[in-house]
Amino acid sequence: MNSFKIIPVITHIETFAEFIKLFELSGSDLLLSEHAVIDKHIGDMDCHIIFRDDYGIGEPTSTIINEIIGIASGYNYNRVIGIGGGSVLDIAKLLAIECNGDCALFFTNKLEAIRNRSLILVPTTCGTGSEVTNISIAAIEGKNVKIGFAHDSLYADNAVLINELLYSLPRRIFLLSSLDALVHAVESFLSPKATTISRMFSENAIKTIVLGYERLLADNTIQDELIESFLTAANYAGIAFSNAGCGQIHAMAYPIGGDFHVPHGEANHQLFIAVLDYYRMHSIDNVFKQFTDIFDCLFGRTGYDYFINIIEHIIKRKPLSLYGITAKDCERFAYIVKESQQRLTSNAYVNISESEMIEIYKSLL
Ligand SMILES: [Fe+2]
Known part of the structure; x- marks a missing residue:
């Protein structure tokens, strides 16, 4: 269906x-x-x-x-x-x-x-x-x-x-909330529940936000027209994930947010690249290729790497240990995800086991 x-x-x-x-x-x-x-x-x-x-x-x-x-x-x-x-x-x-x-x-x-x-x-x-x-x-x-x-x-x-x-949104909240929208768009694009129509909304949101980030890295000012386009992009991403669901990134971010009171966008930012790296290595079909093609179309042959570079520079990721998170917490987080986040993990592009989740968390310490 x-x-x-x-x-x-x-x-x-x-x-x-x-x-x-x-x-x-x-x-x-x-x-x-x-x-x-x-x-x-x-x-x-x-x-x-x-x-x-x-x-x-x-x-x-x-x-x-x-x-x-x-x-x-x-x-x-x-x-x-x-x-x-x-x-x-x-x-x-x-x-x-x-x-x-x-x-x-x-x-x-x-x-x-x-x-x-x-x-x-x-x-x-x-x-x-x-x-x-x-x-x-x-x-x-x-x-x-x-x-x-x-x-x-x-x-x-x-x-x-x-x-x-x-218009008066503080810069950090603007960046972290738009990154949450980008994660919604990416996870819904890669979700097994995605449809041709939901991917259209995901792709539009991804392009708007990533091109906006590229402009922001070149010219530090957040213009009103950028805010307006990101508001629409976040709405499109919401429409996409309302149909196709969010996945592993949100699932793994929730224990960080719940236990260490890390804001939602910031917790997603922690996991974003690490989970995408896992998907890239374990890609199972042509959907991940369709995803990377979005960036190759925008930026040229190595567009996906350029996209990763944009994400790494638009907000600097803080090591998890700076929040007080330990290796023991990583094991506990993975267990919590396995036990309580099936609603989200069922939408993962590739299934990630508990031991693999522990490795991902530990790589971010
Ligand atoms: Fe979210």
Whole structure:
């Protein structure tokens, strides 16, 4: 079977003022966002607001999410609007389904999700793609790893891209979030579940981001038009991985993020080249050749090596040991991936065994 779908209506606009007018925000809406994004617009909106950053910084745990769900239950609302980075959008998805108890029950498949509110998602980074996916990711208390909960009830009705919200994005967040989008595009391109159509979205995102990085390496300035094109590329990458899935890189990055609180884009960056190197050495069919052809078409005969060089220079990778990670942790990470990340490892281009994962982690120490 070869199927492909895009659920949310996607709207791309320039300003937040246009958004407020277009979607007629009212007292029956619940907005989940962050102070830095929304504070200057508060006077223009008449809706319930929860600030995700009032409940701790960093990646959200199931305890924090449950606290937010508890606060939301005190409001009367029939539409959820999530405006923020990946974690805000992922929590907003949970506010749009029936949840009276512990959200961890969804992540461990112990509770069926039932959608009871409409949902609008607005990204404020150019990475997550969460606005077009049916996945919510959270660090589940007691599990020491982030887990994904994928269900069609988590699809937004509307995904809205607003250029203005990204113009003040700090450089490092811009780079790490766009690298996450690039990993989404690459993993979905190489996934066994990829289709001709999903690869079209993957390839477009890969080209946009890599060409943007090449320009950034030559001229250090992040222009508004680059931000706009990366916002679209991240959305395309989200559409691609919503259909074909992410794979081994995300699977191996999650224990680093969950256990050592390394931001998601940074954790992916750790594994990106190492896993691609493994795939290159163990390539099983012509899909990896199709992947390298993308770069040969862009940059010439050794385009793939040039692409690797761009990734190595756009953000410098820090040795894992500098986060406090040890050889013993590498063994534990590989075990966690094998035990809890089958949703992702099943999309790996080539299966990587537990002992091979340990070697990959150790090579990054
Ligand atoms: Fe990601």
